[in-house]
Amino acid sequence: MNTSNDQPSNGVSIDNQTTSNGVSNTSKIVLAIVAVVLIGLGYVGLNKLNQGAKERMAKAEQEIIKPNGITKEFNVRSFSWGWSPEIIEVNAGDTVKLMVTVDPNDPKGAVDHGIGIDAFKVMTYLKVGVPTEVTFVASKRGEFKIFCSVACGEGHFAMNGKLIVK
Numbered sequence: 508m509n510t511s512n513d514q515p516s517n518g519v520s521i522d523n524q525t526t527s528n529g530v531s532n533t534s535k536i537v538l539a540i541v542a543v544v545l546i547g548l549g550y551v552g553l554n555k556l557n558q559g560a561k562e563r564m565a566k567a568e569q570e571i572i573k574p575n576g577i578t579k580e581f582n583v584r585s586f587s588w589g590w591s592p593e594i595i596e597v598n599a600g601d602t603v604k605l606m607v608t609v610d611p612n613d614p615k616g617a618v619d620h621g622i623g624i625d626a627f628k629v630m631t632y633l634k635v636g637v638p639t640e641v642t643f644v645a646s647k648r649g650e651f652k653i654f655c656s657v658a659c660g661e662g663h664f665a666m667n668g669k670l671i672v673k
């Protein structure tokens with residue numbers, strides 16, 4: 508529409524005046540509103556992205572790690588009241604193979620124990636002198652308690668070892 512020759516009855520045209528660069532005031536207002544809306548949407552979008560990143564980080568912490576094809580074997584001696592070695596360290600994704608034996612010559616008394624590692628659903632009964640294999644995939648990173656799952660005497664609750672998955 509040609510605004511320059513299109514005067515309203517009162518002879519004043521404010522809303523639709525064309526400026527020297529050919530942009531009307533109405534267009535400027537519309538552009539300003541669009542800009543404000545876009546900035547608003549951008550802000551909301553960034554917030555959503557940020558929230559998504561936080562959620563992904565939280566997920567990564569409890570991420571289930573797939574087997575890496577490497578098996579780490581340990582001979583573990585179980586005794587009243589502890590484990591040797593007391594700390595077992597593996598990498599995330601390792602298949603962990605523990606050959607656990609209750610020491611038949613335990614000076615504090617050779618009694619049956621059990622090995623428990625909750626995070627990896629390990630709960631295996633250990634008979635005195637019988638090598639018992641416990642195998643699992645270290646699919647979570649962190650430090651996990653190795654405990655005795657069989658009431659075995661006064662030191663039972665202190666019978667703790669540690670599994671470190673890096």
Ligand SMILES: [Cu+2]
Nearest residue numbers: 620655657659
């Ligand atoms: Cu025990």
